[in-house]
Amino acid sequence: MERSVIDRGRRNFLTGRRVSMxxxxxxxxxxxxxxxxACSGCAACVPACPQHIxxxxxxxxxxxxxxxSECSFCGACADACPEPVFDRSVAAFDHAAGIGADCFAGRGVVCQSCGDACPETAIRFRPRLGGPALPELAADRCSGCGACVAACPAQAIAVGARPSEAAHA
Structure with missing residues (x-):
């Protein structure tokens, strides 16, 4: 879901234009x-995170x-939070990784960094004739930890809303 805020640049502020964030x-x-x-903005979760993410x-x-770095699901952020922001009865993340067009393999360069970094083995590589194997992400296996995002040298991976057919219960 995207939010909309007023662009505070001079011209856009005066006209009231909104920018999608x-x-x-x-x-x-x-x-x-x-x-x-529930979040009070106390920032207790920030120093509690051992991964510094x-x-x-x-x-x-x-x-x-x-x-x-990636999320190790240690729970330190939830333990440090004094407010009822965290609910461990739900899935840790409601997002999954997505591989973009800037992927080296898609441009003919051999790279499997994302697959090597994925602890869930959610990224597999499909062989193809005449070029390097292409990454395929199984969104139902993706934990959303972000290990592949940190490992991608092309910065071609981002996290986004999990596809509805792959949503965790």
């Missing part, structure tokens, strides 16, 4: 609705940055 990836066992309802976004709410 993509939904940020939130810490495990939390949802945008629980963060909006949690930071506060522009609105002062916790968001994940998978560019350097």
């Amino acid at each position: 993509p939904e940020r990836v939130r810490p495990p066992w939390s949802r945008a609705s629980s963060i909006a309802a 949690i930071a506060l976004d522009a609105s002062g709410r916790p968001a994940l940055d998978f560019s350097a």
Whole structure:
């Protein structure tokens, strides 16, 4: 789900134009609705994360940055939070990885970094004639940890909403 905010650039602010902002990836066992309802912005989850992937976004709410590491599902963020933001009875993440057009293999360069990094083996490689094997993501096996995002040298992998047919119960 995308949010819309007023663009505060001079011209767009005066005309009231809105800019669409993509939904940020939130810490495990939390949802945008629980963060909006209960998060006080205390940032206790930020230093608690041993992977250092949690930071506060522009609105002062916790968001994940998978560019350097992945989520290990240790639960330290949930343990540190004094508010009822985290619910361990739901799936850790409601997102999955997606492989974009900038993937090296799609451009003829041999690379299997994402598959090597995936702890769930959700990324497999389909051989093809005349070029390197192409990655295929099984969204139903993807835990959303972000290991492949951090490992991709082309920055071709991003996390997004999990396809409805692959949603976890």
